Amino acid sequence: MLQCTGRPFNLLQVHYISILMKPQPPDIVIGRLPMYLRALEAMLADDIDITSSYALGKRLGISSAQIRKDLSHFGDFGKQGTGYDIRYLVEQLRIILQLNQEWEVVVIGAGHVGQALVYYPGFADSGFKIVGMFDVDPEKIGEEHNGIKVQALNDMVPIIKRDGIRIAMITTPADAAQEIAESLIDAGIISILSYAPLPLNVPDDIHVQYVDPISKLQHMTYYLNREDD
Amino acid sequence: MLQCTGRPFNLLQVHYISILMKPQPPDIVIGRLPMYLRALEAMLADDIDITSSYALGKRLGISSAQIRKDLSHFGDFGKQGTGYDIRYLVEQLRIILQLNQEWEVVVIGAGHVGQALVYYPGFADSGFKIVGMFDVDPEKIGEEHNGIKVQALNDMVPIIKRDGIRIAMITTPADAAQEIAESLIDAGIISILSYAPLPLNVPDDIHVQYVDPISKLQHMTYYLNREDD
DNA sequence: AACTGTGAAGTTTTTCACAGCC
DNA sequence: GGCTGTGAAAAACTTCACAGTT
Numbered sequence: 001m002l003q004c005t006g007r008p009f010n011l012l013q014v015h016y017i018s019i020l021m022k023p024q025p026p027d028i029v030i031g032r033l034p035m036y037l038r039a040l041e042a043m044l045a046d047d048i049d050i051t052s053s054y055a056l057g058k059r060l061g062i063s064s065a066q067i068r069k070d071l072s073h074f075g076d077f078g079k080q081g082t083g084y085d086i087r088y089l090v091e092q093l094r095i096i097l098q099l100n101q102e103w104e105v106v107v108i109g110a111g112h113v114g115q116a117l118v119y120y121p122g123f124a125d126s127g128f129k130i131v132g133m134f135d136v137d138p139e140k141i142g143e144e145h146n147g148i149k150v151q152a153l154n155d156m157v158p159i160i161k162r163d164g165i166r167i168a169m170i171t172t173p174a175d176a177a178q179e180i181a182e183s184l185i186d187a188g189i190i191s192i193l194s195y196a197p198l199p200l201n202v203p204d205d206i207h208v209q210y211v212d213p214i215s216k217l218q219h220m221t222y223y224l225n226r227e228d229d
Numbered sequence: 230m231l232q233c234t235g236r237p238f239n240l241l242q243v244h245y246i247s248i249l250m251k252p253q254p255p256d257i258v259i260g261r262l263p264m265y266l267r268a269l270e271a272m273l274a275d276d277i278d279i280t281s282s283y284a285l286g287k288r289l290g291i292s293s294a295q296i297r298k299d300l301s302h303f304g305d306f307g308k309q310g311t312g313y314d315i316r317y318l319v320e321q322l323r324i325i326l327q328l329n330q331e332w333e334v335v336v337i338g339a340g341h342v343g344q345a346l347v348y349y350p351g352f353a354d355s356g357f358k359i360v361g362m363f364d365v366d367p368e369k370i371g372e373e374h375n376g377i378k379v380q381a382l383n384d385m386v387p388i389i390k391r392d393g394i395r396i397a398m399i400t401t402p403a404d405a406a407q408e409i410a411e412s413l414i415d416a417g418i419i420s421i422l423s424y425a426p427l428p429l430n431v432p433d434d435i436h437v438q439y440v441d442p443i444s445k446l447q448h449m450t451y452y453l454n455r456e457d458d
Numbered sequence: 459a460a461c462t463g464t465g466a467a468g469t470t471t472t473t474c475a476c477a478g479c480c
Numbered sequence: 481g482g483c484t485g486t487g488a489a490a491a492a493c494t495t496c497a498c499a500g501t502t
Contacts, residue, residue: 028493030451034444038426052461060428064461065495072463080462081502098450105446112348116341117442122426126443166453167446191449193442197267197351199289207452209445213346213422214355215263216438217334217396220420221327222259223436224395257471281483293483294473301485309484310480 025073030097032070035060037093040086052083103128106160106189108180109171110135110143110150113195117169118146128167132159136176153180160187169193181208254302259326261299264289266322269315281312332357335389335418337409338400339364339372339379342424346398347375357396361388365405382409389416398422410437 039059043051053064060067071077071089074096078084094100105128107114117123118130133148134156135141143150151159160168168189170177177196184192185206192208194200197215200208268288272280282293289296300306300318303325307313323329334357336343346352347359362377363385364370372379380388389397397418399406406425413421414435421437423429426444429437 026492031444031448033451034441034447035428037447038444039428042427054461061430063495065497066493068461068463069494076463078462079502080500081460083461096451097447098453099447103446103450103453112341112345116345119341122443123446126447128443128446167449169442190453191446193445193449198271199264199268201290207449209449211440211442211445212263213398213440214351214357215260215267216422216440217332217352217357217420218263218266218326218328218355219260220396220422220436220438221332222262222325224327224332224419255470283483292473294475295471297483297485298472305485307484308480309478310482312483 029070029073032066033093033097036067036070037090037097037099040090040093043086044090049086050083051086053078055083099127101127103167104131104163104165105129105167105169106132106134106156106165107148107169107171108134108153108156108184109173109195110137110140110145111171113171114169115145117171118148131163131165132156157183157187160184160189165189167191167193169195171195174198258299258302261295262322262326265296265299266319266326266328269319269322272315273319278315279312280315282307284312328356330356332396333360333392333394334358334396334398335361335363335385335394336377336398336400337363337382337385337413338402338424339366339369339374340400342400343398344374346400347377360392360394361385386412386416389413389418394418396420396422398424400424403427 036056039056040051043059053067057064057067068078075092077089077092105123107117107130110133114133114135118133123130130148133145133150134153135150136153140150141152159165165187166189168184168191170180170184170192172180174196177194177198178200181192181194181200181202185202190206192200192202192206193211194208195211197210197212199210202208265285268285269280272288282296286293286296297307304321306318306321334352336346336359339362343362343364347362352359359377362374362379363382364379365382369379370381388394394416395418397413397420399409399413399421401409403425406423406427407429410421410423410429410431414431419435421429421431421435422440423437424440426439426441428439431437
């Protein structure tokens with residue numbers, strides 16, 4: 001897709017392209033920005049105004065070099081000899097992550113997980129507003145949790161379309177997740193956070209992240225009782 | 230620590246060591262085994278008995294080479310020309326991950342997240358038995374959720390010690406998490422799954438994993454509205 | 459003196475590609 | 481022909497180390 005001709009790349013082409021389009025920052029780096037952001041916000045709450053890559057790294061348990069390299073993908077935010085103005089860096093990170101706006105989110109599934117999500121204040125605090133909750137179960141439809149009414153799954157697609165919602169969290173049983181993901185995408189959802197323990201099959205332009213506590217427990221059981229390091 | 234002398238490594242030493250102790254499989258590989266296990270179990274449920282690294286990779290959205298390389302750290306489980314006997318591979322993965330036993334787990338925090346955990350059947354299905362729930366709130370102590378009574382946080386350490394529990398899930402507010410982690414470690418907990426959005430400071434021999442939906446949403450908002458690929 | 463931003467070096471992880479076996 | 485297991489190659493990621501700035 002990047003090629004203009006049918007021939008393979010040559011150095012001149014690569015150079016030409018590299019002038020036109022900067023390489024994208026690695027996804028793994030983007031995945032660390034939220035943790036930087038949160039640690040910096042915690043520092044502000046502790047009345048710290050300035051920090052260094054060393055201090056931040058210590059707090060997060062990672063190297064200062066990694067923090068500097070990560071940030072360097074997006075700009076020059078620090079001052080030599082001084083460090084980073086936290087307020088400014090927070091602002092910049094919020095721009096990079098597009099958090100300088102409120103994002104509307106819908107929750108699919110009104111079971112215990114869905115309920116835990118709508119009651120968790122962290123989403124609102126971080127700029128994610130849960131605006132709807134959907135379930136198939138007629139018993140649950142009409143219930144209200146933390147002020148959010150459970151609506152019928154049948155109404156999901158038109159409501160998401162009408163309100164232009166882009167983010168959804170799936171908390172349904174695994175066997176319903178794939179079909180629901182397809183409806184969501186059809187409705188215009190682009191980012192899905194799935195609590196269902198199975199890989200969703202989605203087009204390349206849809207982003208999916210998984211929350212999977214069981215896999216994480218199983219990862220840790222590997223190390224239990226193993227004294228061989 | 231690996232060195233026997235004060236001098237730096239030399240090739241002979243490295244070779245000597247490599248005979249004595251096989252290199253540990255990378256942690257990133259161990260982290261993928263639970264997902265292989267789950268996909269294989271799903272295949273069994275679909276009455277599939279045999280698979281190949283290609284079929285499994287397709288299902289998981291990863292390359293066949295990665296699956297073969299990952300598994301090769303632990304043994305030779307496949308047959309050339311045929312593939313893998315799923316039942317056998319599942320059994321082997323369960324041995325590797327030490328899932329051929331039931332693990333007792335405690336939940337700290339009896340709020341919405343803690344409740345969602347005790348009501349989620351997936352833990353029991355995967356061999357994790359939630360045996361206790363603890364909270365500071367006197368209003369919550371004594372409540373019962375899915376048959377599990379909320380106990381006083383003060384009783385936590387002795388109970389964990391008495392029962393020899395090794396795994397805990399923290400669902401308390403962030404500001405309590407560090408202190409609780411320290412108590413847990415004191416009580417003998419070795420593996421912690423934390424839902425608190427802050428890095429826990431723990432000794433090297435303690436394993437911690439984090440569940441952090443907000444970071445994952447923030448990771449995805451980076452890509453929203455960006456058509457520059 | 460303290461700290462950033464960054465090429466270069468080093469390490470880890472993934473992919474390639476193929477000999478060997480069923 | 482189909483598939484595994486694996487060295488070798490490639491790519492990705494992290495750390496080093498230092499010039500340059502405050």
